[in-house]
Amino acid sequence: MKKKGWKELPEGAIIPVAPTSPEFKTGDWRIQKPVWNEDKCVHCLLCWLYCPDSAIKVKDGKVVAFDYEYCKGCGICEQVCPPKIRAIEMVKEEI
Amino acid sequence: MAVKNRKRMALTGNEAYAYAMKQINPDVVAAYPITPATEIVQIFAKYVADGLVNTEFVPVESEHSAMSACVGASAAGARVMTGTASQGLALMHEILYIASSLRLPIVMAVVNRALSGPINIHCDHSDTMGSRDAGWIQVYTENANEAYHSVIMGIKIAETVNLPLMVTLDGFIISHEMEVVEVLEDQEVQEFIGEREPLYNILDVDNPITVGPLDLQDYYFEHKRQQVEAMKYAKEVINSVVEEYNKKFGTDFPAFIEPYRMEDAEYAVLAMSSAAGTMKEAVNLMREKGEKVGLVRLRVFRPFPFEELREVFKNVKAIGVMDRADSLNTMGGPVFNETKSALYDLETRPKMMGFVFGLGGRDFPMEDAIHIIERVKALKEGKKVDMVEYIGVRE
Numbered sequence: 001m002k003k004k005g006w007k008e009l010p011e012g013a014i015i016p017v018a019p020t021s022p023e024f025k026t027g028d029w030r031i032q033k034p035v036w037n038e039d040k041c042v043h044c045l046l047c048w049l050y051c052p053d054s055a056i057k058v059k060d061g062k063v064v065a066f067d068y069e070y071c072k073g074c075g076i077c078e079q080v081c082p083p084k085i086r087a088i089e090m091v092k093e094e095i
Numbered sequence: 096m097a098v099k100n101r102k103r104m105a106l107t108g109n110e111a112y113a114y115a116m117k118q119i120n121p122d123v124v125a126a127y128p129i130t131p132a133t134e135i136v137q138i139f140a141k142y143v144a145d146g147l148v149n150t151e152f153v154p155v156e157s158e159h160s161a162m163s164a165c166v167g168a169s170a171a172g173a174r175v176m177t178g179t180a181s182q183g184l185a186l187m188h189e190i191l192y193i194a195s196s197l198r199l200p201i202v203m204a205v206v207n208r209a210l211s212g213p214i215n216i217h218c219d220h221s222d223t224m225g226s227r228d229a230g231w232i233q234v235y236t237e238n239a240n241e242a243y244h245s246v247i248m249g250i251k252i253a254e255t256v257n258l259p260l261m262v263t264l265d266g267f268i269i270s271h272e273m274e275v276v277e278v279l280e281d282q283e284v285q286e287f288i289g290e291r292e293p294l295y296n297i298l299d300v301d302n303p304i305t306v307g308p309l310d311l312q313d314y315y316f317e318h319k320r321q322q323v324e325a326m327k328y329a330k331e332v333i334n335s336v337v338e339e340y341n342k343k344f345g346t347d348f349p350a351f352i353e354p355y356r357m358e359d360a361e362y363a364v365l366a367m368s369s370a371a372g373t374m375k376e377a378v379n380l381m382r383e384k385g386e387k388v389g390l391v392r393l394r395v396f397r398p399f400p401f402e403e404l405r406e407v408f409k410n411v412k413a414i415g416v417m418d419r420a421d422s423l424n425t426m427g428g429p430v431f432n433e434t435k436s437a438l439y440d441l442e443t444r445p446k447m448m449g450f451v452f453g454l455g456g457r458d459f460p461m462e463d464a465i466h467i468i469e470r471v472k473a474l475k476e477g478k479k480v481d482m483v484e485y486i487g488v489r490e
Contacts (some may be wrong), residue, residue: 006317006324011257012198013310013318014295018303 026053030073032090036066040087047077047088100345101277108239108269111276112178112204112262113138115246117148118284121202122173125153125164130216131266132180132206158183162190162201169199170306172296174250178204180266181222185210188226191259195230196318197306198294198325200253200260202246203231207368207419208266209455217456218266220367220419223396224429230322232260232329233397235367239264239274244340244348247279250288252336256329257294258322265369267456279344287343326398333395351400353392354407356382360389362413362445362475364467365404365434367393370417370452370459377464388468393430401437408438413446413475415467419453427451427483446474452486463487 010016043063048056055071057064078088106114112135116124124143126136143152151168155161158179169175179187184205194201209215210222223233234249236242242264253260264270279287297306310318330351337350355375357363366374371392378390391407393400408414416435418428426432427449435447450467453459463486474480 003313004317006320009314009317009321010295011321011325012294012306013196013308013314015305015308016295016302018305020305 025069026072027067027069030068030071030093032073032075033068033093034066034071034073034075034077034088035091036063037087037089038063040085042082042085042087044082044085046080046082050076050080052076101279104276104278105273106239106243106276107134107271107273108242108264109134109206109271110138111239111243111274112246112264113142114276114278115243115284116176117142118279118281119174119176119247119250119288120148120285121150121176123151123153123165123168123175124177125155125161125168125175126177126179127155127158127161127183129158129180129183131208131270132178132183132204134270135178135204135206158186159190162187162194165201165203166190166194166197166199167297169194169201169293170197170295171298172291172293174254174291175199175201176203177201178206180206181208181210181216184222184226188229191226191229191231193307194259195322198257198322200250200257200291202249202253203259203261204242204246205261205263206266206270207263215455216266218268218369218419219454219456220263221421221454223261223263224420224422226261227397227429230258230326231397232256232258232326232333232395234260234262234395235393236262236264236269237368237371237392237394239269239272240276241348242269243276243278244346247284247287248336248340248348252329252332254288254291255332255336256325258325258329263368268369283344287340329398330400333398349392349394351393351395351403352407353394355390355392357389357391357407359387360411361387362415362471363389363391363408363411364415364417364471365391365393365430366417367396367430368419370419370464373459373461373464374417374467377461377468380461380465381468386468386472388472396430399433399437401433404434404437405441408445409441409443411445413448413471414438415448415450415471415474417450417452417467419451421451421454431483448474448480449483450486451483454488457487459487 055067081088209219416431431449
């Protein structure tokens, strides 16, 4: 995308449209990736509650997917997954 | 600068400034008291308490907060004013840059007072010169009457260009001295300034925007370049607003510089603020002795009127530039340095020397003004002089 020059940009450094955060794909920040084991998951939704990027997709009260376009790989989901369940494992991101 | 057939009031500089604020009736004033600017917002707070204005007055806990509150209110489309001096301006420093980069036309009184240290409460220009690159328009006034009118013009200039603007008056010398001020009617002020038309409004919930986003390697430079352009535009606007004001109200304020007895001058002095009044009388005295000396008063320091200075000085042989602040760069004060830089491209450059005077409120008597003229005359005659002289300082 060609970036705008000073003659075209809005004055005052404002961003004149909203919301803009969905356009900011943070998935490429990731160095570790959460791998979700659907068979082990009890759908307690703690990971959904704690995920700072709303990257855990839930439908009808059940986890259905991890959104890797936004997941930054922070690992919080793995930490909050109950110890007896361990349905999420962080693995090295392969490029 | 006399205004013809106007209501005349005996006011100090601070009272005159507060009176202009009352007539402007801004939407928001956020301020914190500091000598010698306290009176401006103190008097204004009384107007608020007495119901004479409709202003939301925010008594904040510091100048940093004062300017922050002004930024928020201005981004919400309000007409915003405040006032400060010296350490207060220094404490606002980081927010000054936010205000200008967000292009918010806040109008502020700065009563010039020396910056600490050592601690001092009296007049010099080290405070506003310390903010000279903050992206604010800076107007330096000679007396209470000019300060009063400059505030009203300042609202229109700032809101047309969408840049913040400070009107300064010399601490105590102007802020606390009573003078005749010829005031406009409230209605005239309101008609002249009109309604503010903001660039954007953070309270417009139907059109949400982001204000103050992170602006890194890829956009910061473009936004700074826009500010340069805004300052260039400010030159046009200052000219047109001052012209419109003079025409409407019968005043004769200069826009950027005020040449005084410069017609056939062979050498000249450049001065700002109240010292220019003393220097005018010194020029008169020297003229009586047959000296072809003139004075130029610099009224607007930001944007810097380099073209006007080149034009007015193109025929003089020597110039002395007065600074009520020192850059501590071992080559004088900021007005001297910038004027020298502005005149460098003239085909025949005048000789120049700088004078630092009046620091920390040191008095500037007539004999010092005469001495400056005599030194510039010596420079014109090719005698050896120092690049910078310190006037009125004990050896």
